Amino acid sequence: MNAKANVNKVWKVISKQKAVVAILVLMVMMLFFDTTFYTAYNWLDMLRSTAILEIVAFGVTVAVICGGCDLSCGGTLCLGGIIAVMMVNSGIPIPIAILVALLSGAVVGFINGFLVVHQKTEPFIITLGMGMLLKGICQQLTDAHPLTCKSKGFMQISNMKFFGAVPSLVVYMVILFVIFYCLMRFTSFGRNCYAIGGNYEVAKYSGIKVVPIKWAAFVISGVVSTLAGVLLSSRMNTGSSVYGDTTGMLVNCGVVIGGTSFAGGVGGMIESFIGLFVIQLLTNCMNQLGVDSYYQRLCEGILIVVIIGSDCFGRKLKRERV
Amino acid sequence: MTKTKTNPYLEFLKQNLVLCGIVVLIIVTAIAEPKFLGTSNLNNVLRQLGPLPFAALGMTFVIIGGFIDLSIVGIISLVGVITIGLVDPLGQVGALLAGILLGAFLGWLNGLVLTTCGAMTQAEVLFITYGMSSIYTALALIYTGSETLRISRSEKSISIFTTLGSTNIGIIPVVLVVFVIVLILMHLFHRKTIWGRAIALMGGNKDAAYLAGFNMKRTMRLAYAINGTMSALASIALLSRVTTATATSGANYETNAILCVVVGGTTLKGGKGSVLRTMLGVVLITLLGNCMNMLNLSTYMQTVMRGAVLVIAIWLDNRKEL
Known part of the structure; x- marks a missing residue:
């Protein structure tokens, strides 16, 4: 009898943590093959290549927890990178260029928030349309050619290494992870996001300012996407309109695979x-x-x-x- | 907003926004560029209609049913390459039929996966069909090895495809005649048959439809199978016109089809809409592309325009109900 209860318990944990199970299965599977899978180099490389998507995902998760969704993050990512590269190329100091790029993400997030939160439209399809629009803008800005960045300093941002071995992208990812983890865990904003996603009406009548908070979640998502775009452009040393073609769907899928539900209110940064x-x-x-x-x-x-x-x-x- | 309710002209305008949009577009472009009304351009527009109306027609049924389908990218690609591949072993008629059957089967498979999982919200449907789309595209890639298949290379007669692709009756392309026949059939199916009404009822209120005795799962599979069939027809129209098929030839059809449906006035919430309205959407979007070509705007601006039209159309549609 006890065994059966235990089996049930194990089954419950497995069904809740499908992604962890998938990771374990893959890791066990790799034990049987003679590859370079279990080397520090490979794992650091893996973390570095996933860093950009992870950073986008941190922002998107905030929107998803609020019961929204952001499929426009691919377009935003693309736009952020292109704006940063264009400004750096025209001789503007790098910090200001990055700031302007982030601002563009904030504007996109603001518009998304206005349409989705204020006007109560369906977030999936609105952000899908927004992504398409942004893609067009990116193509128009660059004439669909990749833009090479002329500044060495800009390239350094994502390509340097800390302590001789740790790629900077991994460091940025960890820093952003900590920030977002704390934001969602330990601030009233984060708790309110969970409340809004869990039950919009209840949150509203409990006195939470639902509209501004959900709106802010979309702005955060936009800003973080552009930040990822800047980092990607710095990594590749180019701004191009082909970046982010599949990012929108892939990141949102990843977020859901981790266990953050589109119904909102559950999940978190670790899951994503x-x-x-x-x-x-x-x-x-x-x-x-x-x-x-x-x-x-x-x-x-x-x-x-x-x-x-x-x-x-x-x-x-x-x-x-x- | 409340003041205008009594004004009959504005009321008419609101009801037939798309029609008015088309008329305004035609007048503005005709004034700016008189060539627009010439026979050669008219011929061009009719030709450009090609595959998109089929895709939009199928998508209409899914959206009326209250769902959405992103997998038509994969279906169009896969059906295209398989049809060309089958021309030699099966002959053109066999290949054509096999292609259409394959489309119906893939659509039905989508429906089967969705009903088995019990996907009910648009978010779940969106991501599962996206996953299915990458599966289909991957299959198409595996089949072709990412080569371009040319129908003119096949040894058997391809007269059906060439007729569909390049023959006109008067100034009307054959493919358009086929489309009008399909359109009429589908309209009758939607309006007059119990299955057509069941799909609309499912979109309107699932519980009510279930209690009225409709098998919801079967209805859902039917809606997706129709979409699959229509995508297959779109694929065949496409490959007849361009005489080639690649594993990515279906790219962007999903957003364009959704765009046409939404612009036509079928709400994403489901239950309302008609195939004829979708056709107005198709005409508007195609004309928009043509007009922008005539006015020498870049293709990138067309993407921007499409995204903007999609966002604005959903927004306006939503405002109607507020």
Whole structure:
């Protein structure tokens, strides 16, 4: 009897932490192959390549916890990078250029917030449209050519190493992670976000200023996306309108895979980090094993369908039980 | 807003915003660029209509049902390459039928996955269909090895495809005639048959539809299967016109199809809308592209314009209900 209860308990934990299970499975699987998977270099590299997406995800998670969603982050990312590169190229000091880029993200987030929160439109489709619009603007700005940055200092931002080995992108990611973790955990803003996502009406009648807070969540998402865009442009030393083509969907999928629900109110930064890390880990494992890139894409699609599908399935079982 | 309610002209304008938009667009462009009304341009516009109306037609059913489908990118790509691949072994008629059946099957598969998972909200549907789309695209990539398939290379007769692609009856392309027939059939299906009404009812109120005795899961699968079939037709129209198919030839069709449906006035909340309204949306979007070409605006600005139209259309649509 006890055994059965234990099995049930284990099953519950597994179904709640699908992403962690996926990571464990992949890591165990890699033990059986003779690759460079278990080396410090590989793990640092993995963290570095996933850093940009993780940073975008931190911002998007805030919006998702509030019961929103931000699919425009791909376009915002692209725009931020291009604006920063253009300004640096025209001789404006780097800090100011970055600040202006972040401001553009704030404007995009503000518009998203206005349409979604103030005018109560469906966030998915509005932000999808916004992403398309931003993509067009980026193409127009760059004439669809990649823009090379002429400043060495700008390139240094993402390409230097701390302590001789740790890539700066990883450091930025950790710093932002801590900031956002504290923001959502220990401030009234963060708690209010969870309340709004959990039940909008209840939060409203409890005296939480729902509209400004949810609005602010979209602005945060926009700003963080542009920050990631600046870092990506610095890493590549170019601003290009092809960045961020799949970022919007991938990041939002990753956030959901981690366990932050689109219904809002649950999840957090750790979950989002894990969710996106799974995708990166899968890619890395398949690269290590020399899997064809088309099959990689297939596996990625299957991963998304299976994890989000089983998430829905769990909710369906819950609904039917009630 | 309250004052204008008594004004019959404004009321008419509000009801037929798309129609008015089309008329204004035509007049403005005709004044700015008289060539716009010439026969050659008219021919061009009719030709440009090509595959998009089919995709939008299918999408209408899914959206009326209260859902959304991002997987048509994958379906269009996969059906296109498989159809070309089958021309040699099966002959053109067989390939055509196989392509359409494949589309219907892929659409049905989407519906099956969604109903098995119990995906009910638009967010869940959006991400699962996105995952399915990357699976289909990956399959298409694996099938072609990312090569461009050319229909003219096949050894058997391809007269159906060339007829569809480049023959006109008068000034009307054959593909448009086919489309009008499909449109009429679909309109009758939506208005007159019990299944068509069931889809609309599902979008309006799922519980009511369930209590009225409709099998919701089957209805949902039906809506997706229709979308799949229409995407297959769109794919065939596309490959007949450009005579090639690649594993990414379906790119951007999902947003454009959603755009046409929403601009036409079918609400994303489901339940309301008609296939004829969607056609107005298609005409508006196609004309918009053509007008911008005539006025020598860059293609990038067209992307911006489309995004803006999508965002504004949803916003206005939402305001109507506030």
